[in-house]
Amino acid sequence: MATEAAPAPQPTQGEETPLLHRFLEGVGGPFTFVGREIFELIRVFALTFFYLFYRPIRWREVVRQCYEMGYRSMFFIAVVMGFLGMIMVMQTGLQAQKMLGDLSMIGALFLQLLFRELGPTITAAMIAVRVGTGLAAEIGSMVVTEQVDALRMNDAEPVQYLIVPRVIACLFMTIVLTCIAMVISFASAMAGAYLMFDLNPRTFYNTDLLIWGDFITFAMKSLAYGIVIPVIGCHAGLAAFGGSEGVGMATTRAVVNASLGITFVDFALSAFGFVFIY
Amino acid sequence: MIGGRLLALMEQLGGMSVLAARMVWGLVTLRADRTEFWRNMYRVGVKSFPVVAVTAVLVGAITVIQTGQVVAEFGATSLVGWGTSFATLREIGPILIGLMFSGRVGANNTAELGTMVVTEQVDALRALAINPIDFLLAPRYLAIIIMMFMLTIIGNLMALLAAAGTAYVLLGVDMRLYYASFAELIELWDFFSGIIKAVGFGSAIALVSCYFGINTSGGAVGVGRAVNSAVVASAVSIFVLDFLLSAMLP
C-alpha cells in the first residue's frame, strides 16, 4: 500500500513560484516514476524468492506453465532465430569479403558472438515479447475481473499462488529455449554461408575461438533473463487496474519494461564479462 | 494442426493487406483526420523518445563490447570505429530500436484500439457515420511510420556517441581515432540502408498493431490476447523484413 506522501513543506518567504514547482516536478517526475517502478519490481522479486522456499510449490502448475510458455513459443522463436542466423552471416560475410578477403573465420566468429551475445539476448527479447506480454495479459485480466481478490479471500496470496510457478517455469524454459534457438540459428547460418558464399559447412563449424568465458557469460545471461522476464511480466499484470483499458496498459508496460530490463542486464553482464573474463 | 495454423496465418496476411490498402487509400484521399494525426504524432513520438534513447545508448555500448573486442583481437583497433558503427547503423540499431518501438508503440496502439472496440466506441463511430479506418487507423499508421523514421535517426546518433564513449573507456580507443575510422570507411549508403529498414519495420509495426487492435474480440481477456499476438507478429516481421531488405539492398 503506497505510503501517504508527506505534505510539501510550506515555503517560508512568500508564495513559491508554481513555475519552479512545476519545473522541478517535471524534471523529477520521470526519476521518481522509474524509482518507484524499480522499487516495486524488487519487492515482487523478494516476495517471489521468499515464497520459493516458504510455501510448497505447485509443481503441476509449473509443468502446465512450461507447456504454455515453451511449446507455444517454440515455432515463433525458431523462425526468428533462423532468420537471425542468416542475416548475421550475410552481413559479416559481405563485409569480410570486401575487407579481409578470407571467409574461414566467419563460422568461429559467429559461434562466439552467438554464445556471448546473440543467443541469450535475442531469444530473451523474443521470450519477453511472447511470454512477458502473455503473463501480463493473463494476470492483468485476472486482476480486472477480481479473480485475484477472490484468491486473496481464500487465503491464496497471489504472488505465491500465481507468480512463483510462472517464474520457475519461465526460468527453466528460457534456458531450454535459448539452447534450441542457438542450434537452429547456427544451422541456418551454416546453410546461409553455404548457399551465399558456398563456404563448406565443415570449415564454418569451428570452435577454436570458444573459451570457457563464453559459456559462463551464456549461462549468466540466460539465468538473469529467465528471472527478469517473468517478474516484470507478472508485476505489470498485478498492477493492472480499471477494466479492459487496464489490461491494455499492463501488457504495454510489461513488454517495454521487459525489453529495457533485458538491455540493462545485457549491458551489465557484457561489461562484467569483458572486464573479468576476456 | 499444421494446416490449421497455416490457414490462420494466410487469413491474417490477407486481412492485413486489405487493411493496409484501405488505410493507404484513406491517407491518399486525405480523408484521414488531421487532429487525430497530430495527437498521435505527439503521443507516439514524444512518449517513446526516452525509452528509445535509453535503448540506443545501451545498444551502442553493447555493440562496442562485442564487435570491438573481436576487432581488437585482430589487433586492428583503428577499425573499431568502423566495426561498431557499421553494425549499429545497418543491423543492430534498426532491429533493437524496432523491437523497443514495437513494444512501446505497437503494443500501446493495439491495446488502445482493442479497448475502443471492446467498449463499443468503434461501433459508436460507425453509428455516427464516421469511417473508423479513416478516423482512427490511417492517422496512426502514418504517425507511427514517420516517428519510427525520426527516432531511428536520433537513436543511431546516440548509439554511435555511446559507442565512441565506451570504446574510449573500455578499449582505450581515442575518440579522434574512432571518428577518423568512422568517417573514412563508412559510406553514406550504410546509413541509408539502416533508415530504409527502419521505415520498413515502422510500417510493419503500424500495420500489425492496427490490424490486431481493430480485430479484438472477447472483453478484457481479448485485449490482452490481441496485444500478445500483435507484438509477436511485429517481432517476426522485423526479422523477416530485415533479412529481405539486407538481401535486396547492396
Next chain:
Amino acid sequence: MIEFIDIHKAFGPKKVLRGVSLTVDKGQIMFIIGASGAGKSVLVKHLVGLIRPDKGRILLEGQDVTALTEEEYYPVRKRCAMVFQNSTLFDSMTLLDNVALPIRKHFNVSMKEARKRAIEKLELVNMADAAERFAADYGDGMRKKVAIARALTLDPEFVIFDEPTTGIDPISAGIVDDLIRDLSERLGVTCIVISHDLRSIFRVADRVAMLYQGQFRLDGPPAAYRETDDAVVHQFINGLPTGPFEL
C-alpha cells in the same frame, strides 16, 4: 416509419431471431423488452447496418436498407442515431470535442462553428457548463446525457437507445428516462428503446413489444402488459421467479 419484415438471424448454432416482424410509427416511444440475450439489440442493429440479417427485409421510410455497402449506410445512420449501453465517449477528448466531432466531420464548418453548435446540443441536455471537462470525471448518468447530445448533433429523425438505464443508479436512470420523454415531445424524434428496466417501461413507453425466444410475444401499450393473461409475459413483467418463462 420503420418496418422489419420476417427477420432471421443466427450466430452459429444459436438462432437469435426466428422471423421477426415489426413496424415502428413516427413520433412514438417504442420499447423492445425481453431477457438479456433474447436478440433485442441484434434486431435494432440491423437498421443501421451494424449487423446484416440472414433472411428478411428492413424498410426505412420505404427505402430498402437490408444489405447496403458501408458507404451507403452513412446517410441511413445520419437519420437513425444510436446511443450505446456504456455511453461510448472518447476519453482522449473533452466533452465538447466529443459532441463537436460528428459536426466537424459532416458539415465541413470551421472548428469554432462546430463548437458553437455542440454547445447548443449540450444545453439541450443541460450539460453545457461541463463542456471543457473530460468524460472520466462524471458518473454514468451524466456521461449518458452527453452521449445522447452527441447522437443529436446529426438532427436524426430516429434515435435508438441500447439499454440506456441498465447498470446505472436509479437517479441517473430517472434523468435518462425524462430526457427520452423530452426528446419525443419537444423534438418529435421517434425513440426506439431496448431495455429490461421495469421502472422506465411504465414511466416512459408509448408502446412495448416483448421479444421471447426469437419471436414477438406481445406488442401493445404498457397497459396491455398489466392485465395480460399470457403467463410468460405476466411472469416477466412482474419479475416473478417461478413460471413458464425460461431463457
Next chain:
Amino acid sequence: MTTGHAMIELHNVTKYHERERVLDNVSLVVDEGQMLGLVGPGGSGKTLLLKVLCGLVKPDSGSVLIDGVDITRISPVELSDVRKRIGMLFQNYALFDFLNVEDNIAFPLRRAGGMGEREILERVNELLERVNLPGINYQFPNELSGGMKKRVTFARAVIAKPPIIFYDDPTMGLDPVTSSKIFIMLEEFQRTQRTTSICITHDLLGARDICDEWAMIDEGRLVFRGDLSAVRASSDPFVTEFWDGAL
C-alpha cells in the same frame, strides 16, 4: 431475528485516493443475522467499503471490527483466518477461468483443508442442486450465461458456510426474472443460515423486501441509515428522489 450482538462495526473509516476522500468518516454497525442493503449513486464508494470490510483495502484512518476483531491491526495470518469466515460475491463474478465449475466452487474448502475430497464433492453437488444448476460440474466459466455465473459464484461464496456474506450488486445487468430468482436464493439462504450480510444493489424493487435495514452512501459519506419505514418517512430529498417509484 437479530441477537443484538454487533457482528460488523465501522468506526469513522476514511480512505484517500490521490488527495480526494473516497470514504469520508463512515461509521456503521450491523448486528448478527441482519441483512443491510447498501445503495447510492454509481462511484460513491460502495464497492470500496466492502473491500475495506474484507481487508482487501486498508483504510487510511478509522477501525474495522469483524466480530469484535479489528482487522486493521492484525497480522496477515490472523487476517486470513478472519477472511475464512467471510463470503464475498464479486460484481464481475471473479470465477477462476482456469478451473471448471466444480473446482471453482470447491476452491474455498480445498484451500481451508480439513475436509475429505468425497465430502467436498458432495457439498458441491448439493449446492449446485440448490441453485438448480445440476450437472454443469465440468463446464468452464466462459461457457456459462450471466445468470448461471452469478449462481455459481454464489455457491462458491457460501460453500464454507461463512457467518458473514457480502454481495456486490448480485443482479447487475440481469433481466427481472433471473434477478428475482437470485434474490429469492439470497433470502432463503439468509433465513436458514442466519448469516450477517451486506448487499449492494441498484435493483431497489427486487431487494426491497429482503433487506432488514438500508444504508445510503453518497460521495463516500453515509447519508442515511434505517429500515424501510424510515425511508418512507424520510424528508431528505436525496432519499426520496432515489427511492421514488420503488416504494
